[in-house]
Amino acid sequence: MTLLHISEARTGEDVLIALSDVSKSYRRGAQIVPVLAGLTFDIRRKEFLALMGPSGSGKSTMLNLIAGIDSPDQGSIKVGGEDITLLPEAELADWRAANVGFIFQFYNLMPVLTALENVELPLTLTSLGRRERRDRAQLALSLVGLSDRVKHLPSELSGGQQQRVAIARAIVTDPTVLVADEPTGDLDRQSAKEVLEIMQRLNRDMGRTIVMVTHDHRAAAHAKRIMSLEKGDLSYLVEQRLE
Numbered sequence: 001m002t003l004l005h006i007s008e009a010r011t012g013e014d015v016l017i018a019l020s021d022v023s024k025s026y027r028r029g030a031q032i033v034p035v036l037a038g039l040t041f042d043i044r045r046k047e048f049l050a051l052m053g054p055s056g057s058g059k060s061t062m063l064n065l066i067a068g069i070d071s072p073d074q075g076s077i078k079v080g081g082e083d084i085t086l087l088p089e090a091e092l093a094d095w096r097a098a099n100v101g102f103i104f105q106f107y108n109l110m111p112v113l114t115a116l117e118n119v120e121l122p123l124t125l126t127s128l129g130r131r132e133r134r135d136r137a138q139l140a141l142s143l144v145g146l147s148d149r150v151k152h153l154p155s156e157l158s159g160g161q162q163q164r165v166a167i168a169r170a171i172v173t174d175p176t177v178l179v180a181d182e183p184t185g186d187l188d189r190q191s192a193k194e195v196l197e198i199m200q201r202l203n204r205d206m207g208r209t210i211v212m213v214t215h216d217h218r219a220a221a222h223a224k225r226i227m228s229l230e231k232g233d234l235s236y237l238v239e240q241r242l243e
């Protein structure tokens, strides 16, 4: 394991996501709070990146920018060569639906829908027919080991199982990138391990690009690369390569 400065780690090869001079501040009353200041770094295709750092250091902000949920004040964010900061809001929403799979800490499943219906939901925005949607949702659920739970409601599933349904929902549209914000934050150690092993498999065996925010070193150890966003010096990132 080596520790190196981010600028030395940039190879330029097979870059999927490129942040260039990205800054973001929030306004709190009359005060402007800078969160990200001139951040430049790349995420390669098929990367599994864990983003760590102290509370309030801007991890979720950065994830939201990469996912097109939020826009920077300055700088460009290119995903697959397309600068998403230039897209108007309506186009950005379409871009997100087609390119980003979200995994949240508290699963965000629809309580009145079954596991299968939850996974099918993002496909209702596509032109796929009913049969095709169902087949894809079933396949996604089988990839997370839940073929025998398709008809269960979220309330009939454990936390770990609910998060696996959420992962199936995130991959069912075949997105360009999976973003996960504290995906194991609400899980016991065993369920967390199962969820992380599924994410690892999606990355290693299926070439999924994953960006995961986590506080947990055990969770981060499942990634291929760990970056730490440091409070105080917001543009400084430390990278640990785990390969």
Ligand SMILES: Nc1ncnc2c1ncn2[C@@H]1O[C@H](COP(=O)(O)OP(=O)(O)OP(=O)(O)O)[C@@H](O)[C@H]1O
Pocket: 026, 027, 028, 033, 035, 053, 054, 055, 056, 057, 058, 059, 060, 061, 062
């Ligand atoms: N919508 C918002 N309006 C105002 N301030 C915000 C907003 N979102 C985030 N912030 C502030 O920006 C800073 C970074 O927040 P962010 O959620 O990105 O940090 P984080 O590293 O993910 O923290 P945590 O680990 O606690 O989730 C914090 O000081 C937060 O209070």
